[in-house]
Amino acid sequence: MTIKLTLFAALFAICGVATAQITPAPAATPPAATLVLDNEIHDFGKIIEGTQAKHVFTFTNTGKEPIVIQNAQASCGCTVPSFSKEPVMPGQTGTITAVFDSNNKEGNFAKTITVSSNAAVVYLTIKGFVVKKQEKPKSPIVIGD
Numbered sequence: 001m002t003i004k005l006t007l008f009a010a011l012f013a014i015c016g017v018a019t020a021q022i023t024p025a026p027a028a029t030p031p032a033a034t035l036v037l038d039n040e041i042h043d044f045g046k047i048i049e050g051t052q053a054k055h056v057f058t059f060t061n062t063g064k065e066p067i068v069i070q071n072a073q074a075s076c077g078c079t080v081p082s083f084s085k086e087p088v089m090p091g092q093t094g095t096i097t098a099v100f101d102s103n104n105k106e107g108n109f110a111k112t113i114t115v116s117s118n119a120a121v122v123y124l125t126i127k128g129f130v131v132k133k134q135e136k137p138k139s140p141i142v143i144g145d
Helices: 002-019
Strands: 033-036 043-048 052-061 070-072 080-085 093-101 109-116 120-133
Touching: 033 120, 043 052, 043 070, 052 120, 070 093, 080 109, 093 109, 093 120
Parallel strands: 043 120
Antiparallel strands: 033 052, 052 093, 070 109, 080 093, 109 120
């Protein structure tokens, strides 16, 4: 009798599992505002020390709601970011500008700009190589007699 009862319980459990409805997980809704950058990295190549190197990053709002940039923060004080202050409407473009001050910055550099918006947090990079500025002699040089 216990074997029959065990078999009946097992059969009932299998049938219950087989007929259970599987509910698919709801599809993830895309963000209302979507920021798509033309590029995330800009290489200035070689620049002469003292140059104010400037690059404008461009982005497009491919979402359905306006993009509002709340903040843009550089990884150091030698780089100053600025950005579109007005909301960027769907289908429109906006800009984030980075200006790097190369004074006393000989050699390789790579700086990050963290951009926070209602669409996402994105990381932009500017990089390059600062060449030492050639200084002029302080007095005339006389060669020979």
